Amino acid sequence: MDKLSETVAMEKLATKLMRRAQRLGLQPCDAEDMAQEALMRLMQRMGRSTIETPEHYAMIILHNLARARWRAKVELTELEEDTASTLPExxxxxxxxxxxxxxxxxxxxxxxxxxxxxxxxxxxxxxxxxxxxxxxxxxxxxxxxxxxxxxxxxxxxxxxxxxxx
Missing domain, CATH: 1.10.10.10 (Winged helix-like DNA-binding domain superfamily/Winged helix DNA-binding domain)
Structure with a gap:
């Protein structure tokens, strides 16, 4: 694959990743950051080994990044006795x-x-x-x-x- 076709393929993949990130419920600025992060990780991985389906691999990276972000944003609050969903037994x-x-x-x-x-x-x-x-x-x-x-x-x-x- 020559450089021009590789660049076009990466631009198409970036657009798909951006749309997918937005469907995952991310804000546009966060979606763009996540799509770029996924592309960067894909390119790093491709430099070390051969990936047969880069688009599929990039989508997996994007989902893992989204999960990590969701987990990081979960705010845990300790329940008070009167707000417990079940009564103490x-x-x-x-x-x-x-x-x-x-x-x-x-x-x-x-x-x-x-x-x-x-x-x-x-x-x-x-x-x-x-x-x-x-x-x-x-x-x-x-x-x-x-x-x-x-x-x-x-x-x-x-x-x-x-x-x-």
Whole structure:
């Protein structure tokens, strides 16, 4: 390839690189700088070894330069507790563990019913059928268990136990 055709090929490649850099979201002045940097690195590499597809190689260089620039511009800020995307789990895990211990301390008939409530969304009727008990008995044991648990965990009488979870 003679010098003139090589120069024309590099000018065409520079134009393609410039357009690609702009499509990568760079400002025009940054896009021009990145395109020139990619061309310079390509020419340095071509001086040391043979490159079969210079255009493809230059595009890879450009993408790597863009990635490096994006990484450098990322500003990391430490999240405050109230801006965290997920709520801290420590307090709820401690509350659940305290509730489990309180349930184990209940009388056996009440603890059995509360364990079934904890395991799934069973209605008092379903629990009564499962334990072969009248629904009223299940309801009264459940009510007594809730009163005892509220007292042990330190909740007011009107506060639902689910607020712990």
């Amino acid at each position: 420590g307090d709820s895990r401690l509350a659940v563990e305290a509730l489990r211990h309180a349930i184990k301390a209940l009388p056996a008939d009440q603890a059995q019913i509360m364990q079934l409530v904890l395991q799934g969304e069973l209605s008092p009727n379903a629990i009564a059928q499962l334990l072969d008990l009248p629904t009223g008995t299940v309801m009264s044991r459940l009510a007594r268990a809730r009163v005892t648990l509220r007292a042990q965990v330190g909740l007011d009488a009107g506060t639902p136990i689910a607020t712990l979870l």
